Amino acid sequence: MPTCGSRSIWLHCDPEWDFSLAVSKDGNENYDFSCGCFIINDREEIEITIILTNEGNRQNNYNLEAISEDSPDPFSLAFDPSFVSSLQPGQSIDLTLTLKPRDDYSGRSTYLVVEAVSSGDGEIEESEPISIALEQSGNVDMSISSPLNAPVGGTIVHSFQITNANKEEARRVYLVVSGIDPGDKLAEQWVTFEDKDGKRIDYGSFLTILPELTTVVTLRVSIPSSASVGSYNLEIWMSNDKNLRISDKYALDFVATEAVETEESNFLLYGSIALVFGGVLVYGYRNFFTDAGFEDDYDDDFDELEEV
Structure with missing residues (x-):
């Protein structure tokens, strides 16, 4: 049933x-x-x-x-x-x-x-x-012992290490930076990275890291002379050739300071001023003696007319 x-x-x-x-x-x-x-x-x-x-x-x-x-x-x-x-x-x-x-x-x-x-x-x-x-395969060791800083118009150079922790596969990577606030985002364009041979690391110009290996990367921050003085706060991380983040995000903070006048720049400035001042003196000297010569010639001609 x-x-x-x-x-x-x-x-x-x-x-x-x-x-x-x-x-x-x-x-x-x-x-x-x-x-x-x-x-x-x-x-x-x-x-x-x-x-x-x-x-x-x-x-x-x-x-x-x-x-x-x-x-x-x-x-x-x-x-x-x-x-x-x-x-x-x-x-x-x-x-x-x-x-x-x-x-x-x-x-x-x-x-x-x-x-x-x-x-x-x-x-x-x-x-x-x-x-x-x-x-995650990636690890970034920034090893910043003291604050990074440079005057406006200057460059910050700092070396640090990145690692491929994967035990089996190599990774083709590049480094990404992102500003925290709108003012910080202006500084993203100032940052570049180079491998140990001085070759630039970027999307499309990847750095290949073999399994479980660590390599040295150089950070360069080229601060424009027009930049505002103050602190800039960014984040940095590793991405792979699929444009996927493969590491934690790490702080990248630096300070743009006032431009510093060097002895060389002061020498050039003072030299330029002296050159201009000397030119003025020469010009006035020449004009003075030219006018004096003209008056002597005029007096001689006037005496000749009286004798006649």
């Missing part, structure tokens, strides 16, 4: 809207069984498969959402599909959850849950917590 669970007579039974959610871990290269978590390397996008099963005796529709414990949300989240229509009793469907860390998120670990809402009875089912760990 068939029961209410049998598909042949489920239409004659009271509706049941049970369903379940499961996180697929096997076969996912981003899942680490040692930590029981999904690992995101260098802020790259990952995908997690969620299995939705209709355990009731009616076809059903479901809305799905991923919820993080952190606020604001550390990830850009997307479900494919985010709405499941007419899932038959006993059937399952694989859903793809895509995660990408937001650029301003600096956490190391977090978790989220997947939530499904049944259209049949409005009940909510949550998945088990999904643990997420973020790992």
